[in-house]
Amino acid sequence: MSIKMIKLPLQIAVMGCLSTAFYAQADITIGVAGPFTGPNATYGAQYWKGASQAAADINAAGGIKGEKIVLVQGDDACEPKQAVAVANRLVDESKVSAVVGHFCSSSTMPASEVYDEAGVLTITPGSTNPLITERGMKGMLRMCGRDDQQGVTAANYMLDVLKAKKIAVIHDKDTYGQGLADATKAALQKRGTKEVLYEGLSRGEKDFNALVTKIGALKPDVVYFGGCHPEAGPLVRQMREQGVQAKFFSGDCVVTEEMVTAAGGAQYTNGVLMTFGKDPRTIAEGKAVIEKFRASGFEPEGYTLYAYASIQAIAAAYGAAGKDNAKAGEWLKSHSVDTVMGPKSWDEKGDLKVSDYVVYQWDDKGKYHQL
Secondary structure, X not given: OHHHHHHHHHHHHHHHHHHHHHHHOOEEEEEEEEOOOOOOHHXXXXXXXXXXXXXXXXXXXOOEOOEEEEEEEEEOOOOHHHHHHHHHHHHHOOOOOEEEOOOOHHHHHHHHHHHHHHOOEEEEOOOOOHHHHOOOOOOEXXXXXXXXXXXXXXXXXXXXXXXXOOEEEEEOOOHHHHHHHHHHHHHHHHOOOOOOEEEEXXXXXXXXXXXXXXXXXXXXXXXXXXXXXXXXXXXXXXXXXXXXXXXEEEOXXXXXXXXXXXXXXXXXXXXXXXXXXXXXXXXXXHHHHHHHHHHOOOOOOOOHHHHHHHHHHHHHHHHHHOOOHHHHHHHHOOOOEEEOOXXXXXOOOOOEOOOOEEEEEEOOOOXXXXX
C-alpha cells in the first residue's frame, strides 16, 4: 500500500510537468531588459511600452505561427553587474528565446556575453557603442546606429553649420558617454579641429560649477557632452547660470522630455542640440501605431518605436526561419524586415545597413524638433 501511495503522486507530478511543458511551448518568451529604476528609468519605460504594444499587436494578429509572445521584464538600472544578473535570470529562470535590450552600452556589453553563450537572439534598440557588434557575436544585432556614425553627424554640424572654432568635449566616464565623446572628438580631429578641453565628470554628480568655471575660461563656441540627461541637464543649467553661452550639444541619451526637468526648465534647454535617428514618429509606416499610443495618453518618444521594431524583427525572423536562434540570426542578416520605422536590414556584424542620424534642437516650450 505504501508503494502505491508513493507512485500515485509521482504520476500526478509527471503529468503536471508534461502539462506545463506543453503549454510553455505554445508561448515565445522574450526578455525586455533595461533601466526600469534609477535615473535613466525613462528609457526602460520607453522600451517596455514599445515592446508591449508590439507583442499585443502581433498576438492579436495570430502571433508567430499561432504562438503568442510573452514578455518578461529585466531591470538593470544601467548598472553592469546588475545587467549580468538580469541576463542570467532571463536565461536560466525565464528561459527566454530572445532579448530586446539592454539600453546603456555598459550594460549591454557584459549582458550580451551571457546571451551569446546561451544562444539567445538579442536586439538592442538603443546601445550605440561600436564594440557591441564588433565581437563576432552571431545573435547580437541593434535597431539603432553606432557612435562612430552619430559622432560624424555631430562633428559635421558643429563645423559646417555652427562654424565652430573652439569646441570643449565633456563625457560621463561611462561606456556610452565616453564612447560617444571619443567618436565625436575623432571625427572633429579628422577634419582638422582639436578640442580645447577634454574632461570627464561622474554619473550621479550634480555640482559641476568647478568644471563650468574651467569651460567658461576657455570661451568655447560649443560644449559637446557625451552622456545622458541626468547629468546633461544640471550641466547646461550651471553653464547658463555662470554666463557661459556656448552652444550645448549632446547625443541620443537626452532624447526625453525629462531633459527639461533635469535642467530645471525650458529656459535652460532652449537651443540645446542633439543627434538622434530620423524621428520615427514622422514615418508613414508607423502612423497607426503612433495614433494608438497617443490615444492611450502616451507619447512614443525616444526609443519607444525602436523597441516596437525590435519585437517585429524577432517575430519576422522566427516566422521565416523558426525558433532556431542561429538560423533566425542568419535570416535577419540577409533579409529586410518591414517595421513601424520602415524597412530595416542588417550587415554581417548585426549593424543596420543604413544609419539615419540627424540633428534636433530643443525650443523654449520644452519640446525638441528635427532640424
